[in-house]
Amino acid sequence: MSPRNPLTLFSKTVPALGALVCAAVVATSPVPAAAQDNSEARLRRAEAEIRALQRAVFPGGDGRFFEPQITSDGAPSSTVTTRTPSTTAVTDILARLDAIETQLQRLTALTEENTNALSNMELRVAALEEQRSAGAVTTPSPSGATPQPSNEPIATNSNLAAMSDGASDGSEDAQSAAAAGPSAERLAAVQEITKPQTDDAGDDEYSYGFRLWNAGFYPEARQQLASYVEGYPDHSQISYGRNLLGRAFLDDGMPEEAARWFLRNYQADRTARRAPDSLLFLAESMIAMGDTRRACIALSEFGETYPAVATGRLADQYESNRRRVTCDG
Structure with missing residues (x-):
């Protein structure tokens, strides 16, 4: 039709x-x-x-030709209402996806900012800890006060001859000097190093050892630090104490004894604050002993275990040690 x-x-x-x-x-x-x-x-x-x-x-109900007979209120209407097409389900989904993507972008940006802030905080905390340890030595006495010697004498004929760490440097000259005893000048200089007196006895023992090491009195520092490590094995500064004891040997030209303490500190707790330092000093001790193979092993493990420290706080020392040896691969 x-x-x-x-x-x-x-x-x-x-x-x-x-x-x-x-x-x-x-x-x-x-x-x-x-x-x-x-x-x-x-x-x-x-x-x-x-x-x-x-x-x-005139089909189609066009308002140009006639008005609708019935409106929403039941009365004749002189106007024609144009309906706005409603949004489809696909349109709603796309709008929601756009909102989710925007939120993900904001969350990603906030995560990156927080990560950078945490990294900066870790570096600042490490620097503050270094300053705290150094402050035990550089803190001056009150104006007009005379440093008081410790009640426990350190440099004497007996305690220098038998150090509590039980290690010797293997040098006949050093053994002869220890048997002869320290000079009067050395005794006076050691007695000028005051021992802290605070509520934390363990921290006092460690800080005193640090002061002796910082002043260059390595035998006395080894004795003091060995006493601290033995007497306070669970102290909060124990990782610092073992590491510094190794340095007291290394700085005194005894890399073999130093390596033992560095390895012990690293193996005791690899997450401790001075564990990465001990591993890097272990490599340095191996270099001093001429053991390139073990030095390379220590350096490789340091780079793999502590990548953030290797590129941050200890980056200069790490690169310096790497330049001193030639490692395969």
Whole structure:
């Protein structure tokens, strides 16, 4: 069936419209009162038929030709409401995905900022700990006060001859000097190193050993630090004490004894604050002993175990030791 031609339909309906108009005119002419009610009903029916013809001639409900019969409030409306197409499910999903991606970008940026902040804090804490240890030596006495010697003498003929660490340097000259005892000048210089007196006895013992080592009194420092390590094995500074004891040997030209303490400190707790230092000093001790193979092993393990320290706090010492040896691979 072919679609209707609006022009044909219009030509067919025009006569009907004319007839209806005539009927409407006749209905509005003066009539007796008894016939007025019937005429009103016929007029309403004619208007309804005209609207029906309008819809047939002009399909689609276009507001340009006729108004909608019923509105939301039940009254005739003179305006046509245009509906806004609602968003589809795909549109909602895309909008939510965009919001999630934006949040992920912000979280990623915050994570990177926090990581950098933590790295900077670790470096600052390490620097503060170094300053704290150094402050035990550089803290001056109150103005006008005379440093008081410790009640426990350190440099004497007996305690220098038998150090509590039980290690000797293997040198006949050193053994002869220890047997002869320290000079009066050395005794006086050692006695000028004061021992701290605080509420933390373990920290006092360690700090005193640090002061002796920092002043260059390595035998006395070894004795003091060995006493600290033996007497306070669970102290918070024990990793510092074992590492510094190894340095007291290494700085005094005894790399073999130093290597033993560095290895012991590293193996005791690889997560301790001075464990990376001891491993790096172990490599330095091996270099001093001419053992290139073990030095390379220590340097390799240091770089693998402590990559952040190897590129941060101990980067210069690490690179310096690497330049001193030639390692395979």
